[in-house]
Amino acid sequence: MTGMHIGLEHYLFVSAALFCLGLLGVVLRRNLLVLYMGLELMLNASNLALVAFSRFLNHLNGQVMVFFIITVAAAEVAVGLALIVALYRKRQTAHVEDLASLKL
């Protein structure tokens, strides 16, 4: 478009921005589920960085790592959502403010 060459750093910027967006979700959203989505966003940002590095470093280790991350994230999501559901069953809420019986 403008003749600029898309390189590693561009992917990394996107990844950083995405990471920060995810973090923003974690920090701002009070619904546990949305909050959790923010975390997923952060993981995805990492994935992007890894893949980009992998491509530009010319070996596959990064992609293998992404594979693991995706798997672990899936497992984590499963447990996490089960936990949130269990909590909802008990407390009828999925909001962070309602989870403040343990404090000080």
Add this chain to the structure above:
Amino acid sequence: MSPLIWLFALPLLGALGLLFVPASRTVLIRRIALVITGVVAFLALDLLSDFDAAAPGAGGYRFVQQIPWVPSLGISLHVGVDGINLGLLVMGALVAFAATCVSREIQQRTKEYYVLLLLMVGGILGTFASLDIFFLYVFHELALVPTFLMIGIWGRGEKRGYAAFQITLYLTLGALVALVGLVALYLQSGLATFDLVKLTEHLAANPIPAARQAFIFPWLMFGLGVLVSLWPFHTWAPLGYGVAPTATAMLHAGVLKKFGLYALLKVAIPLLPEGAKLWMPWLAWLCLGNILYCGWVAMRQRDLNLLIGNSSVAHVGFVFLGLASLTVIGVTGAVVVMVAHGFLAALSFALSGWLYGQTRSLDMTRMGGLLQRLPFAGSVMVMAMMAGCGLPGFGNFVGEVLVLFGGWKSPVLICGGLLDFRWFVAAAAWGALIVAAVYMLRGIRTIWHGDLAEDWKGVVDPAGGWRKMPFVLLLGALLVTGVWPRLLTDRIEPGARRVVEAVEASRPAPNLASGSPTP
């Protein structure tokens, strides 16, 4: 095996053994504790008679034994005595026995009490028997928890919680600061050993650079100072002793507290001579805080134990002064004060304990004329208080006079020479002769003399030999040391001389005048 090991192993094993005696058998428990401390006291006296100051062993120590503990860190269980710690050991053992004797007042939870008491005794005696800096420290810390628990469980009054915490926090702080100093010393020596004898020899030949010494010394001085209630870190002492059960106050004020002074004398000063020279003027200033300031504070106390506590803090000032003088006489005097004050503090607290047992109060303003009802306790207390204001015939006098004499010839100059040590001697003499006399005599006047209040018609004197024995024992010890001080000084002097010579042998610092102040 060196008899010194038995000295602290017996109480510790005794404490362990008592755990297996059913709590209901209180008499048996008490007897076991009495027998153990009695045997320990006897052992200590036996050591005193066996000790021949003229024929010392390696490094001036006798009854030496060394058992490796953590070789890679240079830690070993190394015991031995020279005159200095011998005096303290004997004093500690006698006070321990007396403290066990007066523990009859404890009626509740006796088993726990005696376990803790023996633990404390073991820690105390272990401290003074150790020639390894690490163990010196460890044994001292051993007594920390018993002190806390004893004050908390068997202490008096509402303030005991606050007092127990304050004493614990303060002692911990002091001990930790000192630990940092000790570790720094250990690392800096380059010898990788905590063995006091080896360190002394090594550092005499290869001293630590003066700048490092000047850095390490205050850690030790203030850390150990806190343990000995150096002004202005003294408030824990009167407060804690004011509420502590009798035996705890006796053991802590009398013996355990001496650890800081002992470590200052045996570790800090000889191993860091340059640091000592640099910091001694500060110590001299602070010890005036003890002697004068705490004396004045004592004048205003209404509670007997607070009076004794503050006076005990004031007495400690003399030890500091003696150490700060860096002369053989002053240091010897300091050790004599340590020993004598041990007996005296124990005796005072034992008596105030008896008084409290009778009156359930130590508020002096409510008392008066008690000598009429308690001729024995009263007379002993009057003698103790007289000893407290430095009356000849008691060990304190000898020590204080030696400190003053030693201080007069001290080569240490304060404020770059503007103020010489002699002013401090004068001030200390004022504190000893006048201020101490004022509060002690006011105390006697208020408690013992005058009309007998109606409330106290029912109080009774200690009756029977067993009840009187602890008092007689401690008073006798005070008298013996006062009348025949060579019993102590002849044994102490070689040790004190080694310390002072270690300082003198080091390169003279610019702020140290050479020679005596006389033309």
Add this chain to the structure above:
Amino acid sequence: MNASLLGPELVIVGLGLALLLLDLMVPPERRRWLGCVAAATVFALCTYFIAQSGRTGEVQTAFGGMYVLDGLAVYFKALFLLAGGVVLLLAVDWTDHAGHAVTEYFVLILFALAGMMLCASAHDFATLYVSLELVTVTFYVLTSYQRDHVASLEAGVKYLILGALSSAFLVYGIALCYGAAGTMSFTELASQSPALAGSKLFQLGMLLVLGGLAFKVALFPFQVWAPDVYEGSPAPTTAFLAVGSKAAGLVLMVRLFGSVLPDLTLKWEPLLMVISGVSILYGSLCAIPQRSLKRLMGYSSIANGGLLMMGLAAASKAGSAAILFYLAGYLFTVVCAFVVASVVVQRLGTDDLTALAGLHRRSPMLAASLTLSMVSLAGVPPLAGFFGKFVLIRALVEQGASFPGWYVLIAVALAGVVISFSYYFRVIKAIYWSGETAEAPPLVLSPLVQAALVLCLAGMLALGILPSFVWEAAVAAVAGLRL
């Protein structure tokens, strides 16, 4: 390939699978025996490791250098196994009273244990990540195990979100490190350690990794979760969390900073010092007004994390050895405290300090154990905690000779320890000084709890009175570090 090195982990995982299968066959009332079997196995394995620790000199690797078995790994595995064994004992007792789905609890503990052991051997970012996640995910379940208790669930959710957050940081950090270094293998990272220490990108990555690990150890800035989660989780979980998870984080830190990237460590000394100092102060200060025993332990855990971090900050073998020794003592001490907390919570329904009143009458053993554990945590001889603090301070003072700034950290540590006395001793006060509670019935302890307590007390005392063996082992274990 030298997969046989992986034997112990395989045994643990296999044990977990076997228990899951056996669970189907064993009638519910006998299931507690499965836990006992598991504990016995773990202890046996631990003995094997301790016996092995004699020949830690050789470094063995497997899976192309992704897995390493050196002195450090062996030491930590022994530690994990010991902790796991005691926690299993406690878990059996706990599930007797509170549990449902008994066997799964044991199995999860075993899998977490396996994860920790793998952490000790991880020698590659990928292994590191998955092992750590194994631990973390298992703990999600373990913390929220009492799902009929709101507190447990809340603790679980908090652990979940914050754990995942820290994982996200970790992963992003790993990505950046990978990008900067071009490799994920520790062996290769170690070979370019000096160059990497200068790379900002790598530093950014490592800082994020450090954040992820700090979560495990409950260090600033990832320390806030600890009190809540400790309070809400079941006691055995908390015990394992406090010891195992913390140690897992630490072993990775020691490996990364001590063995892989020594140059970075030297460069980051101030950062590590600040982290440890802030953690110590935060934990100590917040704990002062605390009334709940488990929560108190949470704050104490933060403070202790800071103390442990000091050893790392010292960037010396002495410091790392001090961490190792301290952890060993900390293991016995903390597990002991949680055993007591577990029994107290079960029987008295609360872990408020006032509930401890008169404990010495109701159960002298519990009272004595808790007292000794508090005393050891405070660092009073002759217990393990003292010698641990001693070697830590020694390591710091050793550094202090070169840079006086260390004495600031030392001062902070001293302040923290002194403050810690006030809250540890308040627990003792709550036990012994309280008014008489004569009517309270005695608490009878199950043999398992007694065994666990005896083991912990023996450990505490042994490490305090005869520290030589463990200390030498710790020194040998860190001999391979490049500090």
Add this chain to the structure above:
Amino acid sequence: MTDLLFVLFSALALLCGFLTVANPFTRSPVASALFLVLTMVWLAGLFVLLHAFFIAAVQILVYAGAVMVLFLFVIMLLDLREEERRRWNRFGVAAGLISVLGLLGITAVTLLRATPDGTGDAQLEGATHALGLMLFRQYLLPFEIVSVLLLVAMLGVILLSKRELK
């Protein structure tokens, strides 16, 4: 062409990511979930641009397919609407924004300063075969650990969701 696609995909990914976490129009979790799915998809597009075809596929399958469905299920199951009624804590928002922007800034600056190896020199071709070999040879250990992890996850989900406790 690829550059254009990169701009397109990344812009869309960021936009959708933004709408996931901070949708100005709605705070419905369902919307968030759907935008998250879209983000995943655009990311998969970026992966394709990076020639990581296998990963792109996995991304679609696992993330967009499985994980997000899970999310949606749960959202529907729980019928969550409450967040909308609550007010934002301005201070919290500001603090959060500042710290997040700070992170972004620091990362960006660091990235700018650093010149990672191989910049501008993309060579690696997505080799699924090679990837598979690596996964089962060099990375066998993590792979196996992940399998245990999945087992744990299964176990955990069952434990947490079983209806009766005994």
Add this chain to the structure above:
Amino acid sequence: MRPETLAWIILLLPLASAAAITLLTRRQRRLSAALSIGAVAVGFVASLLLTRSFGALAPRDGEFLLASVRWLEVGPLTVDLGLRLDALSNLMLMMVTGVGLMIHLYSRGYMADDASYSRFFACLSLFMFSMLGIVLASNFVMMFVFWELVGVSSYLLIGFWHERASAADAAKKAFLTNRLGDFGFLLGIILVWGALGTVDFAEIQRTLESDPTALGALATLGGVLVFMGTMGKSAQFPLHVWLPDAMEGPTPVSALIHAATMVAAGVYMLARAFFLFDLPAAWPDCLSFLAGISALDIIAWIGGITALLAALMAVQQSDIKRILAYSTLSQLGFMVMAIGCAKPDAGMFHLITHAFFKALLFLGAGSVIHALHHEQNIWKMGGLAARLPVTTWTFVVGTLALCGVPPFSGFYSKDGILAAAESRPLLFGLAILVAGLTTFYMARLYFVAFAGTPRDSHVAEAHESPGVMLWPLRWLAIASILGGFWGIEHTLQTVLAPAAGHGAAGHGAAGGFFATLLAPFGHAPLAACLGLFATGFGFALAYSLYASAPAQDPLPARLGSLARWMRDKFYFDELYDVLVRVTHDAAAAVADWVDRWLVAGLLVRGTLGGVDVCGRILRLVQTGNLQTYAFLAAAGLVLVLWVMLL
């Protein structure tokens, strides 16, 4: 027996007796008394025996025997427990044990009704031990040790009736005031030791005789500091306030301790260590404004002022014992003045004779008090001469001796002092004035208490005391009469004059009885005549005022406020009260306040509270909201990144 052994026996027997009474025979009153009396009697006999080897009456110049045990040896400090036996100490020994014996015997009667009879004798024995220790001490430290012990036994005896508030207060005051003196004494000792390296009298003397400037610039200061000991113990101005109050003790105690022996210890010390005071004046730079004033000057003037003030105060007292107490003060002032005038022999001579007649007077007063059931106010007496004949005549003997009427012993000793002061006109005039005042107040006492008619019913019922109390009176009366002729003066001159730098040839040299009798008129006619004149004048004045047996003192009406000042002891007590309050009590109050609020409060409690508050505030971070936690973690991490990377 060897003299050293005798000396040890003399010293230690009273201690043994005190210990035995305390530990064993508290309940057997008679046995206790016997032990105590036996100890002092043996001491007296032994002192007499000692004269054989020493010859108090035929002394050999400057010789002494030493019996010593090394008591302390630390570095350069060595202290012996040494007994120095020479004519001076031997004389003192005889006096102390002799007067002591009388008073012990007297006490058997006086204290017969007291419940704490045994304790009394134990304390007396302890006192005897301490006093003999001072007498025998061979070095400064030993002297200081016994000095303090004397102080404490005095404390115990003044406060013997400790249930009486006034007695307890008086005891406390006595001890504290003495302590002030001891403070200076100790510093002086240390100072001397610091300069000379020894505390032994003989060695110090040797050094100073060979080199009078050995003490350097501190010479006079050292002397004055050591003299502070005397000021305390001998109740010299300004530390004189304790002595009158000390009369709260039983009368035998007043006689023994606060008249005859202990208060004389200060004078004895001055004589013993005269070499230390008789040095050229030298002051350190900071005190250069005092240049030229020697220690002896200060001593002389302190003595003179004490003598005058005390005599003035005595004039307006109405308590029989207090009158005697002020008289004692005044006489002690005389002795000190004499030594200050470089005549230690004169001072010591007066010390000995004063011991006799003042003990006599106190015991007489005790007899009166005993007869009147503890009535001490002379204005409630009168006409006692008729009821108590023996007491009266012995009292008169004592009075005459005190007033310095020849040929009573007091005349000779006082004359020596007046003669010593001749060289200093101002002091001499002061001394003559005091002599006149002495006669005046003693005559007043006699006229009011003994002459005339009874003013109170008690007097009518009074009976003479039992023989056990009267015999000591008689013996002491004889001693008071003969004291001037015994050759005491000669002995003292031989022993002390060389030290004072005078020739050995004194004026009291043996020359027959009459020569001795009239010697004062021979060698110092002015002093003798003026002294006699003053005595006569004082008597005449008293006669004119009091012989008519007035019902109350006519003097206040004539003197106005001066009389009130005299009666109220020139308000020294009040002044000291204020002084103590503005110094020590204020310091104590300030220290206590600082301790309570600043150190224990602000510093300790403040730190504790501050830390606690920090904890409570910091804890608020733990809101329980996991989003806050996430934010904190992120923010913390960002902070770290920012610091580390930018």
